[in-house]
Structure formats: structure tokens, C-alpha cells
Amino acid sequence: MDQPLSDLAAFDIFAPSISTAAPGYSAATIRRASVCGLGKLGACIAATLAARGFEVVGVDVDEEKVKRINAGLAPVDEPLLAETIQAGHSRLHATLDPQEAVATDVTFFIPPSPSLPDGSFSNEYLLKAMQPVARAVKDAGKTHHLFVCSSTTTPGAIDSVVIPMLERELGSICGEDFGFCYNPEFIALGEVVNGLLEPDLVLIGESDPQSGAALEQLYHQYNRNSPRIARMSIISAELTKISLNSFITMKISFTNQLRLIAERHPRADIHAILNALGNDSRIGKKYLRAGLSYGGPCFPRDNRLLAYAARQVGLGAPLAEASDCVNERTKEDLVDRILRMTSPGDTVAVLGVTYKPNTYITEEAAGLFLAQQLKRRGYRVFVHDFAATPANAPSLHEFERISDWEEFKNNPGVTLAVICCPWPQYRELGPRNGTRVFTPWQL
Numbered sequence: 001m002d003q004p005l006s007d008l009a010a011f012d013i014f015a016p017s018i019s020t021a022a023p024g025y026s027a028a029t030i031r032r033a034s035v036c037g038l039g040k041l042g043a044c045i046a047a048t049l050a051a052r053g054f055e056v057v058g059v060d061v062d063e064e065k066v067k068r069i070n071a072g073l074a075p076v077d078e079p080l081l082a083e084t085i086q087a088g089h090s091r092l093h094a095t096l097d098p099q100e101a102v103a104t105d106v107t108f109f110i111p112p113s114p115s116l117p118d119g120s121f122s123n124e125y126l127l128k129a130m131q132p133v134a135r136a137v138k139d140a141g142k143t144h145h146l147f148v149c150s151s152t153t154t155p156g157a158i159d160s161v162v163i164p165m166l167e168r169e170l171g172s173i174c175g176e177d178f179g180f181c182y183n184p185e186f187i188a189l190g191e192v193v194n195g196l197l198e199p200d201l202v203l204i205g206e207s208d209p210q211s212g213a214a215l216e217q218l219y220h221q222y223n224r225n226s227p228r229i230a231r232m233s234i235i236s237a238e239l240t241k242i243s244l245n246s247f248i249t250m251k252i253s254f255t256n257q258l259r260l261i262a263e264r265h266p267r268a269d270i271h272a273i274l275n276a277l278g279n280d281s282r283i284g285k286k287y288l289r290a291g292l293s294y295g296g297p298c299f300p301r302d303n304r305l306l307a308y309a310a311r312q313v314g315l316g317a318p319l320a321e322a323s324d325c326v327n328e329r330t331k332e333d334l335v336d337r338i339l340r341m342t343s344p345g346d347t348v349a350v351l352g353v354t355y356k357p358n359t360y361i362t363e364e365a366a367g368l369f370l371a372q373q374l375k376r377r378g379y380r381v382f383v384h385d386f387a388a389t390p391a392n393a394p395s396l397h398e399f400e401r402i403s404d405w406e407e408f409k410n411n412p413g414v415t416l417a418v419i420c421c422p423w424p425q426y427r428e429l430g431p432r433n434g435t436r437v438f439t440p441w442q443l
């Protein structure tokens with residue numbers, strides 16, 4: 001997971017700039033930010049804000065994360081996070097006390113928003129994180145605090161649940177006495193730090209123009225590039241966030257559907273087909289790679305959330321549902337292929353159990369699914385990964401692990417090795433000692 005320091009672009013501290021925003025939320029006042037929720041996303045937001053010159057208070061309910069940040073250590077595994085914390089250490093302070101957020105100009109909230117069985121996302125953690133900050137803001141008699149939600153929310157939840165709660169707690173009006181922005185990030189785990197600092201797009205849903213302008217100004221100072229800043233209503237931004245991920249899942253599922261068709265024609269080459277398609281600028285090459293199913297903590301559930309949002313307004317969401325359906329079929333197809341290539345009782349090595357390289361997350365990953373299905377069918381299954389371990393991915397506890405990659409490369413001693421996640425290191429693995437290697441990815 002380590003990345004060389006040379007990959008860490010310089011953290012230039014911005015020079016103070018003249019504000020163009022309206023009074024109340026003037027950009028000149030956004031020098032101090034608080035971040036509630038110091039997990040995979042929030043820790044990186046807090047660290048990058050500090051590294052870019054803002055005074056930052058990080059708040060979490062997890063004492064260990066708070067201690068680690070204050071000790072200058074990364075609270076979660078993410079490339080470049082430790083170095084970024086070091087870069088801004090003098091401006092970054094973590095605490096268990098949400099009241100400390102009052103001394104800052106803006107609070108970013110990034111607690112979990114877990115999926116519920118109907119596909120919607122829970123507001124529970126968000127409300128619990130916001131309530132004490134709102135109470136403290138009220139007790140301090142402070143006006144014009146800017147509340148920013150970066151967690152993914154169910155479309156409509158902010159206007160119907162979150163802002164009414166804040167107005168009750170603060171006894172004041174959103175957009176007049178305090179501001180609210182919905183500001184989700186489009187980052188990929190394993191590339192969060194650079195993804196935050198150099199995004200394609202900054203999305204801001206705003207309760208009022210002053211709040212949006214203040215946050216926009218903050219991004220002008222924070223980003224190292226000049227991303228497109230899209231400002232809109234809060235509900236539009238909620239729909240935009242999940243639509244972006246849903247659109248990508250649609251593209252991946254289209255690719256997988258095409259692969260399944262091409263495989264039924266002995267002379268068809270899916271890679272040649274996709275290469276040609278990707279040259280059309282209306283389609284583009286990104287996410288047009290024959291491989292396996294999509295997974296992780298965002299794509300599957302954001303896509304299902306769009307289907308939920310459609311049902312909420314009395315519509316169906318056949319495209320989103322089809323992406324999900326093709327994705328499940330893609331996972332089952334992998335299992336069927338491995339069953340055809342092996343016999344019950346064989347030993348299979350599943351290489352790469354994370355949903356993508358450079359992360360330890362195994363949520364909805366193709367490799368984990370395959371390992372579980374084979375084990376249930378009586379196979380002996382070894383798993384290997386460059387980042388996921390039973391300590392950070394507890395679902396791996398049930399498997400025998402390949403802990404020494406070099407030894408395995410030289411003497412695999414298994415019938416079939418399946419590369420399920422395209423970690424580049426797997427390129428070195430060639431067939432040895434009779435072990436067959438199956439790679440659905442064109443490594």
C-alpha cells in the first residue's frame with residue numbers, strides 16, 4: 001500500500017485571498033474547519049485541509065482514531081494519509097468533544113450512512129453527529145455556522161429530516177441564521193488524498209447562495225487543480241452524487257454483458273471489441289475494461305439508492321436494477337467458470353480479494369464472493385491479497401491464507417490460481433509446477 005513520497009505532490013499553503021462571498025460566510029472567515037467523522041474519507045479531508053493551510057479540528061467518537069491523529073499517525077489505512085497528516089500536523093487537532101467545532105467556521109460531517117434493507121441510507125449517524133454541534137453552536141450564541149454534509153444521503157433526506165432537525169436544535173432558520181451545504185466527494189479508496197486535492201468535479205448543494213459561495217471559495221484555496229465547481233439545490237446535488245456512481249455501474253455492467261456474449265463466440269475477442277468502442281469519444285475508455293463485477297462501499301449501494309429514489313416518486317428504475325442484476329450474474333458466471341475448470345476437492349488460490357487494488361476493503365468484491373462459494377462447495381481455498389488481512393477484513397478469517405507471496409510464486413502447490421483483483425504485482429505470476437493461472441483481467 002505504500003506509495004513513494006515522490007508521488008505526494010507539494011502541499012503549498014495558500015496565500016490569504018480577498019473574499020468575493022457575501023457577509024456572514026465570507027471566505028476570509030473560513031480559515032478554521034472542523035471535520036466530524038475521521039474514517040476512511042473524513043480523516044483524509046481533515047488531513048488535506050490542514051496540509052493546505054486551514055486550522056482543523058477533527059471530531060470522532062472513536063478514541064483510538066483521535067489518539068492516532070494527535071500522535072501524527074494515520075487512523076485508517078490509506079496511501080499518503082500518514083504523510084499528509086505529518087504535513088499539516090501543527091494545524092490539525094483531534095478531539096472526542098463535538099463542542100470544539102463551535103470555534104471553527106465550517107463543520108464537515110462524514111459519519112457512516114449505512115444502507116437499509118429497502119435500499120435507502122440511514123440518517124442515524126448523521127443526526128447523532130450534528131445534534132451536539134448544533135446544540136453547542138446555540139449555547140455559544142453563534143450565528144452563521146456553516147454545516148456541510150459530505151456523507152452520502154438518501155435524496156430528499158436533508159430537506160425533510162436533517163435541516164428541520166438543525167432548525168429545531170438551533171431555534172433559527174437555515175439559509176438566514178446558519179448555512180447548509182451538501183458536498184459529497186467522488187473519490188476512490190486507495191487514491192483518496194490526491195482525489196480530494198485534484199478532483200474533476202466539486203459538487204455543492206446549497207441552502208442559499210452565500211453558503212455555496214463560501215464553500216466554493218474554500219475549494220479555490222484547497223484544490224491543487226481548477227476543478228469544475230457545480231452549485232445547485234440540495235436535492236439536485238443528492239441526485240447528482242448517486243447518479244454519477246449509478247452511471248458508472250451501468251457502463252461496467254454493459255461491458256460485462258458484452259463479455260458474456262463474446263465468450264460464447266470462439267473467435268470473438270472482448271478486449272479488441274472494447275478497445276475499438278473506447279476510441280469513440282462519446283463512449284471513452286474509462287471503465288470499459290473486461291474484468292469482473294463492481295464492488296466496494298459506494299458503487300453497488302449508490303446504484304441501489306437511485307432505484308430506491310425512483311420508487312419513492314412512483315417510478316421504476318429498470319436501468320439501475322439491470323446494472324445490479326448483470327453484476328450479480330457476472331459474479332455467478334465467475335464461479336461457474338471456475339467450477340468447470342476444476343473438480344470438487346481441488347485446491348484453488350484466490351488472488352486479490354479486495355474490490356480494487358490499493359485498498360483493503362473486500363465489501364462486495366468478486367474474489368471474496370468466489371472464495372466463499374468455492375469453500376461452500378467443499379474446495380480447499382487459499383486466499384491472498386496485498387492489503388486485506390483478517391485484521392482489517394474480518395470475512396477473511398474463514399480462509400487459509402497465502403502469507404508469503406514469494407514462496408507461493410515459486411511453489412504454488414495448488415490446482416488453479418484465479419486473479420480476482422488486478423493488483424499489478426500479479427503480472428509476475430506465471431504458470432509453474434503445473435498450476436494453472438486464470439486471469440479474467442487483461443493484466
Ligand SMILES: NC(=O)c1ccc[n+]([C@@H]2O[C@H](COP(=O)([O-])OP(=O)(O)OC[C@H]3O[C@@H](n4cnc5c(N)ncnc54)[C@H](O)[C@@H]3O)[C@@H](O)[C@H]2O)c1
Nearest residue numbers: 037038039040041042060061062111112113128129151152
Ligand atoms: N469510503 C468511500 O470510498 C466513500 C466515498 C464517497 C462517499 N463516502 C461516504 O462517506 C461517508 C463516510 O464513509 P467512510 O467510508 O469514511 O466511513 P467510515 O466508517 O470509514 O468512517 C466514519 C467515521 O465516523 C465516525 N463517527 C460515527 N459516529 C460519529 C459521531 N456521532 N460523531 C463523530 N464521528 C462519528 C466513526 O467512528 C468513523 O471514524 C458515508 O456516507 C459514505 O457513503 C465514502
